[in-house]
Amino acid sequence: MMNTKPIPVNTPLLSGNELKYLSECIETGWISSEGPFITKFEENFSKYIGRNFGVAVSNGSAALDIAVKALEIGEDDEIIMPTFTIISPAQSVITNGAIPVLVDSDPNTWNMDVSQIESKITSKTKAILVVHIYGLPADLDPILELAKRYNLKVIEDAAEMHGQTYNGKKCGSFGDISIFSFYPNKHITTGEGGMILTDDAHLVERCKKLRNLCFEPNGPRFIHHELGWNYRMTNLQAALGLAQLERINEFIDKKRELGAFYQQKLSFLAEKGYSLPLSSTDYSDNIYWVFGLVAPNIEAKEEIIKYLSDQKVGTRPFFWCMHEQPVFQKMGLFKNEKYPIAENLARNGFYLPSGLGLSMEDRELVVEILKNHY
Template sequence: MKFIPVNTPLLNGNELKYLTECITTGWISSEGPFIKEFEAKFSSYIGQKHGIAVSNGSAALDIAIKALGICMGDEVIMPTFTIISPAQSIVTAGATPVLVDCSLTNWNMNVVEIESKITERTKAILVVHIYGLPVDMSSILTLAKRYKLKIIEDAAEVHGQTYNGQKCGSFGDVSIFSFYPNKHITTGEGGMILTNDQHLADRCQKLRNLCFEPYGPRFVHYELGWNYRMTNLQAALGLAQLEQIDYFIDKKRKLGSFYQRELSFLKDFGFLLPEESSDFAENIYWVFGLVASSEEEKENLVAFLNQNKIATRPFFWCMHEQPVFKEMGLFQNESYPNAEKLARNGFYLPSGLGTEEEDLERVVSVIKNYKN
């Protein structure tokens, strides 16, 4: 019986051609020409003026937060239901994450809760578009303007998604992307920072490269940064992927529609399926998630899928329940029931771009057998 992984990337364009060019020319480090081309074309595609390619999405968050001057004593409002990277970047900068719950319909942060969390120490709202549908950006833009807050837009999971027709990643004062292999386009590892602000772009470029000074002696440093550079090899891969992004988005949406149609019967058993669309967008299905009626139901179905050599992946664990943050004394006695339900009962199915049609059919068949 064939094993079906939760994600398989699709590398069927100019990836090999561009990588071969890197090797034959010797441009394999962070100095190669594909980097600037990838930065320019990706930022143009999203609708921001400046792109800064980095080693991964978490690196992009570290740089974005430092470039905005967020530091000790500052607060940043963010969702509790997300991967740990945004909170980690805030904490390591010396600032404090302030959490809000999520919606059980689109799984994104509940924007209604944000205003009540704003204090005189709040410096930014960190938006994370979760699993395929965008956050309600209009409400957040209004709050940011009213309270003079910066917006950090984490669009790692929504390459090519739009909010009311405008690309996600174009709304932030600083926006970040990840190009991990399970994303719509991949560079293996890698990330990108986007901004319309020339000063912020210059700061981000400096911070990703150990804060080398643009003028003066090369190895004299006046502040600390990181070696978070992207290689020319990664950028070559990303450029080839970007050329196919419209096809990739269409393929993901067809995958999502197939699962929606074939698994709709699960609603009768108390499962939540992804929202197909919102008032702002059609789901782009970064992953196809299911939320079971209970933790036991989830564990039973996941075990059954694993027995049939079908991989799954659990949903993100809530920030307020992360042991590492508890040990730091953060989020004491905080509870966010919607996020807790998603974290405990949610998981996603094989939904990578390289997932074959017969794989999807087998996933559905096994789930139907489980319920019969």
């Protein structure tokens, strides 16, 4: 068979109150970083996650920049984090003057291997940056225990975990400070956008100041005593986010149903040497932000991705490891460091169309195309 209908790797679902709320922004003229939807989105999202405060920002990477700086982490401080993640967390650590200290991945959950963290703690360690990967959260209890024992901050990157829980409590509610992304492939999207959450009243004021060029809240305008960023979210974005948040439980159910469908229909791939996502752990059920596969080797991955591309089925490779990023190698970072589990995931992993807008017909077609290949 030859499929002629493109199946994108992600399609957002925008069939709720998005148009209504956006029209209200336009009709009232509140389209910039001031407007009622911003405060409402911050309050509703933080309440949903179980946090006291939310700070809406322009994207998830901006949220990480602010989070690191708000915690007063800087020159030569060390932050322990996974090597297997998108570049944003490491970039935020480095641009704040700190040093990322990497750990390998757990082969089953694809998250950071928490058993490796303690050996990486030194007198310079100031924080652990947890990144929840793809559908299952990192094992948080051991991380929180280490943070308490060594007096470390915890930055929780829950960019991919909207609505996911760890032992029944929402991801994004555990760290001293946590961040979310609202990129179009996330469960909730604002187009671009992010959110910082915390229970600390001092931290939230720091974050608000840093996102707004460090204007002094009570001082003369245009007089600055430190540097920040213009990382503000617009009222238009917040309007989108609020409409999306109204349907979060529906979206989570759709994601889990799609994941269960793929798990069942693609189980034959395990016989071909592929690793499918772990459906659950003793602390969480997979939320399937994306449905990832790990091919038996690079050749098999490249061959299947080409085949799917020829069939107009969209895919995306897994993240590339931080210790193998050319930009960091040029900086002299991570010399001679090896993380075999993460390297295997990065080289051989990819994910299938997993968006909320994926139709029943298209997901059946993805499975049929894969079965025809084998």
